[in-house]
Each structure stands twice: as structure tokens, then as C-alpha cells.
Amino acid sequence: MTVFAKTAETYNSLKPVQTVRRARRAYVGLHGLAFERAQTRFAQAKAMTETLFADLVVKGEEIEGKAVVVAKDAQDKVEKTYAETAEKVRSAIPTVTLGGQKDVEELEAEVKTLESKLKKMAPKKAAAKKASAKKAAPKKAAPKVEGIVEDKYTSYIADVKGYDADADETVIRKIVNYCGIALASRDGKFVACSDEAERNTVRDSLLIKKFGLKDDQAELDALVMSVCETMSKDRFKNRVTFYYLLAKSEKMLGKF
Numbered sequence: 001m002t003v004f005a006k007t008a009e010t011y012n013s014l015k016p017v018q019t020v021r022r023a024r025r026a027y028v029g030l031h032g033l034a035f036e037r038a039q040t041r042f043a044q045a046k047a048m049t050e051t052l053f054a055d056l057v058v059k060g061e062e063i064e065g066k067a068v069v070v071a072k073d074a075q076d077k078v079e080k081t082y083a084e085t086a087e088k089v090r091s092a093i094p095t096v097t098l099g100g101q102k103d104v105e106e107l108e109a110e111v112k113t114l115e116s117k118l119k120k121m122a123p124k125k126a127a128a129k130k131a132s133a134k135k136a137a138p139k140k141a142a143p144k145v146e147g148i149v150e151d152k153y154t155s156y157i158a159d160v161k162g163y164d165a166d167a168d169e170t171v172i173r174k175i176v177n178y179c180g181i182a183l184a185s186r187d188g189k190f191v192a193c194s195d196e197a198e199r200n201t202v203r204d205s206l207l208i209k210k211f212g213l214k215d216d217q218a219e220l221d222a223l224v225m226s227v228c229e230t231m232s233k234d235r236f237k238n239r240v241t242f243y244y245l246l247a248k249s250e251k252m253l254g255k256f
Helices: 003-013 016-135 151-161 169-184 196-210 217-230 239-249
Strands: none
Touching: 151 169, 151 239, 169 239, 196 217, 196 239, 217 239
């Protein structure tokens, strides 16, 4: 018969009060047994842990001892190598010093010789520098020549006189000054008669604004086109010449 079957038979044969008491005691006993087993396992685990810790400490001491030995060996080797190297350097120093001292003395002698030569040459160099300074002296600005000042007008005067041999050069210069920086660009230097906007600009800026003409717009356009026809032989119509001829036709040369 199994333990469980015996327990059940015993339980069934008990009176109710006894049954309850025994059941309670059995419950308490169960917990007590579990506690005792837990204590046993804890003690076993603790013992194992302590043993393992002790083993680890021993292993650590062993490794540490080996490390100290290795470090000491390495230090000994370094000290030995350093001592050997230092000895070699010390043994070589006297030779190097003697040779170096000799070289230094020779160099000092050469320097003194060169200094002596330089002192003798100094006056000659100073004279040479003076001569160079005289040669390099800046030239005085050339006096202004009338022809050079007139250069910027020359080409315009020549172009206008191609249409009017008796053209007043003073007026031509004034027209050049009136046009100013516009003559520096290709578009400003020439009048494009084929461009209506360009013709309108000449009409508005010169005939209306500069000369103050109040004729009908069509008549003013006709004046501009008349000069275009006069200068038809020129593919690029010089603006100064164009303005001169237009002003002359309207007797407005005095407006410049």
C-alpha cells in the first residue's frame, strides 16, 4: 500500500475534530519540512560559494604573482638595455667632442677671415650702391605737350572734318565732352540708324531736351533721318559727327 493510500485511510478513520487538527498539523509540518530543506540547500550553496570564492582568490594570487614576475623581468630587461645604451653613448662622446671642437675652431678661423675680407670690400659695395641709386632715380615727369592733351579729340575732329572741312574744332571738343563716358562703349560711340529706338533717343535727348525744339515729332524724326542719309557711306556712324551735323543743320552748334 502506498503512503498516500495509508494517509487517506487514516484520514477517513478519524473523527472530524481530530481530522481538522491533524490536517492543520500536517500543513504546518509541510512548511516546516520545506523550510528545513531550503536551509539545507542554502547551506550547501553557501559552502559551494565560499569554496569557489576561495579557489578564485587562490587563482588570482597565482596570476598576480606571475604578472609581478613578468613585470619585474621586463623592468630588468629595460634597465639592462638602458644601461648598455648609455654606456655606448658615453664611450662615443669623447671622440665626437674632440672632432667637433676641432671643426668649431676651424670654422671660427674661416669666419674671422671672411669678416676681414668683408670689411675691406665694404667701401666698394657702398659706392656701388650709391651708383645704383643714382641710376634708379625716377625720371622727372615730362612737360605736358599740347598735342598729347588733344589726343582724345583728334580722331573725332578728323571724322567731322571728313564731312565739314571748316568744322569748328572747339565745338567738336565740346560735343566730345557732352557725350562723355558714353563714347567709351561701342554702342555709345556710334549711332545705329537702323534702330528706331536709337533714333528716338537722339531725337528726345538732343533735339528736344538739349536744343529745346518743339516741332512736330514727325518733323524731328525727319531731321534725324536726314543726317542718317548724309552719313550713309559710313557703316558705323560716329556719334560726335552725327551730333555735329544735326546741330549744324538746325544752327544749334552754340548750344554745346
